[in-house]
Each structure stands twice: as C-alpha cells, then as structure tokens.
Amino acid sequence: MPTVAHKIRLTPTPEQVVYFRKACGTARFAYNWGLTEWRRQYKAGGHPSMFALKKQFNAMKRQAFPWIADVTKCAAESGLINLGKAFSNFFQKRAKYPRVHKKGKHDSVTLANDKIALRPFAVQIPKLGWVRMTESLRFSGYIKSAVVSRIADHWFVSFTVEMTDSPRPQCKNHATVGVDVGIETLATLSDGTRFENPKATLKLQRRLARLNRALGKKQKGSKNREKAKIALSRLHYRIACIRKDAAHKLTDYLAKHFQTIVIEDLNVNGMMKNKRLAKHIADANFFEIHRQATYKAALSGGNVERVNRFYPSSKTCSQCGHIHRELKLSDRVFTCPACHHRQNRDENAAVNLEQYSVRAACPELTLAD
Known part of the structure; x- marks a missing residue:
C-alpha cells in the first residue's frame, strides 16, 4: 500500500x-x-x-x-x-x-x-x-x-x-521519454519539450546578500537581530518554494504522460565540488527532481530508469552513434563530424537516453531502426 x-x-x-x-x-x-x-x-x-x-x-x-x-x-x-x-x-x-x-x-x-x-x-x-x-x-x-x-x-x-489505492491517476500512455536535466534549461525531453529553470537563487541573490549583511550588523541577542533572521529565513523559504514548484511541475508532467522515464544517474555530490557551478547546480535541484520522478512514476504505474553516469549521452550522435570526444561544454549545438547531423545539445542527449533504454530492452534494434 x-x-x-x-x-x-x-x-x-x-x-x-x-x-x-x-x-x-x-x-x-x-x-x-x-x-x-x-x-x-x-x-x-x-x-x-x-x-x-x-x-x-x-x-x-x-x-x-x-x-x-x-x-x-x-x-x-x-x-x-x-x-x-x-x-x-x-x-x-x-x-x-x-x-x-x-x-x-x-x-x-x-x-x-x-x-x-x-x-x-x-x-x-x-x-x-x-x-x-x-x-x-x-x-x-x-x-x-x-x-x-x-x-x-x-x-x-x-x-x-x-492508502489502499494510488492517489494519482494511472498513466495510460506507454511511451518512453529521455530526460536531460541541466542548468540553463531545467529539463529537455526527447520529444523536444523544454522546462525552463527559474534560477531562484540567481535572481534573488542581491536581496540575499543585503539581508545577510543586515543580519551581520545586528547585535547578538537583540530583537532587531531576531527580526533580521526571520526576514532572511522568509527569503530562503521563498527560494525553496520556487525550486520545488518547478520540480513538481516537471515531474507531474512526466508521470502523467510517460510510462518509462529515462534519466541520467548524476553524481550530484561530485558536481557540487566545482566552485564555479556549485551554486547553479544546487539551484537546479537535480536530486529533488530524481526523487519526485521516482515516487510519482511508481504511484502512476510507471517506472524510472537510471542510465549509468559515465554514458556519454551529450557526446554521442543520436543519428549515427559516433562519439564526438572534442565536444566542449560551451558548444550548445551538437554537430556530428561523421554524418554532419546538427541538433540542440540537450535534445540530442535526451534522444540518446531514450534510445539507450529502447536498445537495452531490445538489443537487436540499431540506431537506424
């Protein structure tokens, strides 16, 4: 139950x-x-x-x-x-x-x-x-x-x-979708659907800095410090609500429309060690997206498949399977040096994730199929 x-x-x-x-x-x-x-x-x-x-x-x-x-x-x-x-x-x-x-x-x-x-x-x-x-x-x-x-x-x-029954409606669509999560775009699906990243911390960081400075200037134990602490807590709560709202909208859509959700098993703790990207990765809320997608899919009768984090979904051509090892993080459009296929980098990765799941279920299929 x-x-x-x-x-x-x-x-x-x-x-x-x-x-x-x-x-x-x-x-x-x-x-x-x-x-x-x-x-x-x-x-x-x-x-x-x-x-x-x-x-x-x-x-x-x-x-x-x-x-x-x-x-x-x-x-x-x-x-x-x-x-x-x-x-x-x-x-x-x-x-x-x-x-x-x-x-x-x-x-x-x-x-x-x-x-x-x-x-x-x-x-x-x-x-x-x-x-x-x-x-x-x-x-x-x-x-x-x-x-x-x-x-x-x-x-x-x-x-x-x-509960005795699932609180969510059962998914009637038996389709498979690949989901590529990112920083600029919160999630890109293999069918081309995109979910924008609200970037709550980035948009409110000036207000965060101002309230942090105000808190640091208040005397410890004073009522004004308590007021400043509450004001800062409210802003942190607002940021958390914006993040969760974006994650809920994305995972609700996935659980309602797809039977199998294929998503990369990201090493979030390792990614957070990158000082330049840590704030943006935390703001994207990758772990919460994975968690919500897992339990919502289970309640809707679907499932979440996690692809090995070392699978080069971004560098693999979704048309011919060639691995573009020289692809840089700044390259937002994937251009295959073998077949000259051009596609948005995130869409290409999402399609590769979907195809990875299909090939795992039917090994006899090829990219051409």
Whole structure:
C-alpha cells in the first residue's frame, strides 16, 4: 500500500504559537539530554540504547523536569526517537555523529496517530485544541503520524497517510521519454519539450546578500537581530518554494504522460565540488527532481530508469552513434563530424537516453531502426 505525505500550512493564534514553541523546545531538550546521557554511558563502558534512555527519562521527568507536563508527552518521545534514528544512521554510515540541537533550527515535534483528530481545515493537537489549516487533507486512508514544524515564522503540519489505492491517476500512455536535466534549461525531453529553470537563487541573490549583511550588523541577542533572521529565513523559504514548484511541475508532467522515464544517474555530490557551478547546480535541484520522478512514476504505474553516469549521452550522435570526444561544454549545438547531423545539445542527449533504454530492452534494434 502506498504511503504519502501531505504538508499543510497552519494559521495558529499567538497563544498556539507559544504552545508550539514549548513543544519543540521540549523535543529539543529531550534529544540533547539523551545525547549527553548516551555519551556518558558509552564512556563509562555501557551499551546505551534509545529504549533504555526513554525508560530512564520517563522515570525521572516528573521530579526533575515538571514543566514537561505543559505539553503533550509526544514531544519528549519524539526527541528521543529522533536521537535513536540519528545513531542508527550513524552506525550504518549514512550520516555523521549526532550533534546537539540548537534553538530555532529545524524546530519540529512528531505526534502519534492516536493523539490527533481531523476535521475540514482543522487539526486537533493534544493539550492545545483545534488549530486551523489552510487546506484540508487531500488523501484518505490510515494516518500513521503527524509532524508539526516551523519554517521561518510559518508553522506546518505534515501527515503521513497509508492508502489502499494510488492517489494519482494511472498513466495510460506507454511511451518512453529521455530526460536531460541541466542548468540553463531545467529539463529537455526527447520529444523536444523544454522546462525552463527559474534560477531562484540567481535572481534573488542581491536581496540575499543585503539581508545577510543586515543580519551581520545586528547585535547578538537583540530583537532587531531576531527580526533580521526571520526576514532572511522568509527569503530562503521563498527560494525553496520556487525550486520545488518547478520540480513538481516537471515531474507531474512526466508521470502523467510517460510510462518509462529515462534519466541520467548524476553524481550530484561530485558536481557540487566545482566552485564555479556549485551554486547553479544546487539551484537546479537535480536530486529533488530524481526523487519526485521516482515516487510519482511508481504511484502512476510507471517506472524510472537510471542510465549509468559515465554514458556519454551529450557526446554521442543520436543519428549515427559516433562519439564526438572534442565536444566542449560551451558548444550548445551538437554537430556530428561523421554524418554532419546538427541538433540542440540537450535534445540530442535526451534522444540518446531514450534510445539507450529502447536498445537495452531490445538489443537487436540499431540506431537506424
């Protein structure tokens, strides 16, 4: 059964905002307490675990931390559970050693499914009551959990829903498409369709620089610094929204119109080491495009094929198969030295990706076919 998440913006009252801040602070405190205790027990020769720390914390919290009762018990539990996940990721070499959580960074609290209730445009939070949402939950199914989080000065709730049926319409077209992602053009399809790159960071970098300078001039701990920090956070949030909007429009189109999506398996981390292109690559949001295309295609009954990153899709002629090894990054038009075929560089690469998938499925076919 597919599991989907729906993130909805909340419109809390000032009193509800205070409660959310307390709940996130409690989760952060439990996380940091557990991290400190984990380190202490490990240095003493013990074998700490999330379950043992949770039991230890519950036994002492009423006497040592009575203020925790002001918010839902899910707050402290979510902090310790997140600590357990952080150590699990560290031991499996998926992440670095857990660090102390700081106030104002990644504030969130996870609520169990039996602690929340829903009605149109509202969600009920334990020990708080009903909080207004800007929209209703789009999906119907079993709600596994809900996460309340803060971005800039906005509050959101994200529901994880386990559904019996796919929330997306099934793709009726069994066609295959090659997708070449890039910086100048966000994506070029093998049928000639193009999706422009909004370049949000590039267009707003002067405003980013101005707000960063303003923040640096404010005295630490002052109210003006807090205002400047919120203004900068809002701009970062706006940039992130522009990026995600472009990625959603592209991946929605691909999942609706094509059964098989062929895309290059890019080494994004390696590409980010190029100082000249790192900002533009991050702005293009390659990883998010891959992620969204993968899950949307699966929900629509399609699939995503990843082509080996060393396949020379840009340098190969889509007509005769000749590899133009002298092709430069500045050459935006591909001209084949063998058959003199001329085509836009990105379109040529997209066609090669599509043909790569077709030849892999039917090895007897050739370029002429």
